[in-house]
Amino acid sequence: MYDYLIVGSGLFGAVFACEAKRAGKSTLVLERRNHVGGNVYCEEREGINIHKYGAHIFHTSDEDVWAYVNQFVAFNNFINSPMANYQGHLYNLPFNMNTFRELWDIVTPAQAKAIIDEQRQIIMGEPRNLEEQAISLVGTDIYTKLIKGYTEKQWGHSCTELPAFIIKRLPVRYTFDNNYFNDRYQGIPVGGYNRLIEALLDGIEVRTGVDFLKDRAAYQTMAKKIVYTGSIDEYFGYKLGQLEYRGLRFDTERLEEENHQGVAVVNYTEREIPYTRIIEHKHFEFGKQPITYITREYPINWHPGEEAYYPVNNESNQKLFQKYAALATQETKTIFGGRLAEYKYYDMDDVIKNALKCKRMDFNRINGVVSLLRSW
DSSP states (O other), rough: EEEEEEEOOOOHHHHHHHEEEEEETOEEESSSSSSSGGOOOEEEETTTETTSSSSEEEEEEHHHHHHHHHTOOOOOOOOOEEEEEEEEEEESSSSHHHHHHHHHHOSSSHHHHHHHHHTTTTTOOOOOSSHHHHHHHOOOOIIIIIIHHHHHHHHHGGGGSSSSSSOOOBBSSSSOOOOOOOOOOEBBTTTOHHHHHHHHHHTOOOEOOOOOOGHHHHHHEEEEEEOSSSSSHHHHTTTOOOOOOEEEEEEEEEEEESSSSSSEEEEEETTTOOOOOOEEGGGGTTTTOEEEEEEEEEEOOOOOTTTOOOOSSSHHHHHHHHHHHHHHHTOOOOOOOOEETTOOOHHHHHHHHHHHHTOOOOOOOEETEEOOOOOO
C-alpha cells in the first residue's frame, strides 16, 4: 500500500509528490491526460516549446518559492511585456506612460493623471457592476479600448452583467515601465516547464491516461491518503449542482516566419475578434529558429468532461463551493488542493506555496475560503 496516491500531476500534485518522496513516503501519481505537468505542459516542435494550455510566465516575490523551484531547473530572464491590439493600434500593457502616450499623445504623468481623474468622475456612488467599477478606476478611454471587449470575451457576458468585485483594482503606472508583473523574480524554466515537472517527479511512479474517478473504489484501497487536485464538484458527482467554469480552445499554427509579432503575447481587446490573444511561443525562450509557432486562444463555454480553466467567481458559485467544501471536510482520507479542488484561480507560485504548506497544515483558511489541506 502506498502512503499517498496523488490525483493530478500539475504543479500542486508534482510538488506534493516530490516532498512526500523526500520525507520517505511511497507515492503513486495518477494523471488523466496522456502527459504529466497539467496546464504548464509544453509540446516541443522544431526546437520551440509550445505552451500547450496557454502562456505561463513564472513570477513571485517569495524568496523561498524562488529558491525551491531553482533547485530543479534554471530560469531565464524573460520579462513579460505584452501588447494590446485594438482596431489595429498597439498599446503597451500594463497601463503605463507608454499606453497613455499612445492613447492621448501626452508626455507627462500629470497630464495622464488629469485625464484619468476627469474620466473617472462619471461614476458616482458605489459601482454596481464591472463596467462601473473599471471606469471608476481607470476612466472611460482605457475601459472602452482595452478592458471591455477583452473581458466580455473572457467571461461570456456583458460587463454590465458581471459583478463589480471581479475587478477589485487595475494597475496604473505613471512611469514608462512595461514589465507586467511587480514581482521581484520572473522567468521561464530553461528548456521549458517539462524539465521542472520531470525533476519534481524524478523517481516517483506515475501512471498517465488514468481517470481516478472512474475506478475510485479500487484506487482508494491502494493508499493511506489521497491527494486530489481535480474539480471538487466532480469528486462528489455534482450532487449539489455544477460549479461554473470558463473553457479555452487553442488554435496553433506553424508560420514560415522568423518573427511574427515581436513579442510573446498580444491581447486582442475588441469584442468582434473571437480570440483574446495570440501567443508566439519562441519569444519565451528567445528563440532564433527560422520558423515560428503561434497560438490563438479562444474563450468558450465549458461543459462537464471538458478541461476547466477559470472559475466563474460570482456569488452563487461561491455559495455552492462552500457547500462542497463542507462535504470535503468529512473526507478524512482525502487532501484537496489546487485551483480546481479549491475553486480558485492561483498563480503558479501560490500553488507551489500551498503544496509545501501541506506538510504542516490541517485546515487552513486563506482569504476566508476553506482550503482543505491536511498535514502529513
